[in-house]
Amino acid sequence: MSAKILALDTATENCSVALLVDDKVYVRSEVAPRDHTKKVLPMVDEVLKEAGVALAELDALAYGRGPGSFxxxxxxxxxxxxxxFGADLPMIGVSTLEAMAQGSYRKHGAEHVACAIDARMSEVYWGRFARQEDGTWSPVDAECVVPPSVLAENSTADEQLWRTAGTGWAAYQNDLEGIQFKTEEGDVLFPDAEDIVYLAQFELAKGNTVEAEAASPTYLRDTVAWKKLPGRE
Structure with missing residues (x-):
């Protein structure tokens, strides 16, 4: 695939921007919980200048659609x-949970990833993903927001070893110790635009874009979590 895509994400404590230009990626990333509005646009300017392209020359603009901080x-x-809007670009929303799965593969080659972001209010944003041969990810559990104790109670054992990702594992360590499937500790805590821009390539190739006014977030707070767990569909 060869495309020019700009991606940005501010859904968690991490603020990140990535620009894909003909298979080369230019990245900026910084954990800055309260400075996203100050950091993100300068990051955009930096990667565009580094790559020597203008915003209007791009094929699409990708963003972390959540879940994460409201x-x-x-x-x-x-x-x-x-x-x-300013550059008349189509938009691509990418799951922040799936982006962490891709980050775990990029860093460690993990192909089965269990993602949990601390959602506050004694809950986690949850999703498990399995990597496919074409480089995409297939959801194993539907994304949901769920109390970690309920998640553990309703989990089932399988043959896979799941690499953990996200802040939820440390925030609710005691509750999540009851998970029935096997896990190994991972070090990807936040989604990153570098992984969002990678995933956005596949969506662009499929034509899965929206006009700017139709771009929408994923909050999950209105999701009935227990109905989404394995065996509860």
Missing amino acids: TGVRIGIGIAQGLA
């Missing part, structure tokens, strides 16, 4: 929409 997700989508 404010952070809104900031990211709002800034991405503004950029897309």
Whole structure:
């Protein structure tokens, strides 16, 4: 695949931007929980200048659609929409949970990843993903927001070893110790635009884009979590 895509994400404590130009990726990333609005646009300018391209030359603009911080997700989508409107670019929303799965593969070659972001209110944003031969990811559990104790109680054992990703594992370590499937500790805590831009390539190739005004977040708070767990569909 050869495309020019800009991606940005502010859904968690991490603020990141990545630019894909003809298979080369230019990245900026910084954990800055309260400075997303100050950091993200300068990062965009830096990667565009480094690559020597203008915003209007791109094929699409990708963004982390959530789940994550309510404010952070809104900031990211709002800034991405503004950029897309100005340059008349289509937009691609990418799951922050799936992006962490891709980050775990990029760093460690993990092909089965269990993602849990601390959602506060004694809950986690949850999703498990298995990597496919073409480089895409297939969801094993539907994304949901769920109390970790309920997640553990309703989990089932399988043959896979799942690499953990996200802040939820440390935040609710005691509750998640009851998980029935096998896990190994991972070090990917946040989604990163570098992985969002990688995943966005597949969506662009499939034509899965939206106009800027139709870009929407994924909050999951209105999801009935226990109905989404294995065996509860």
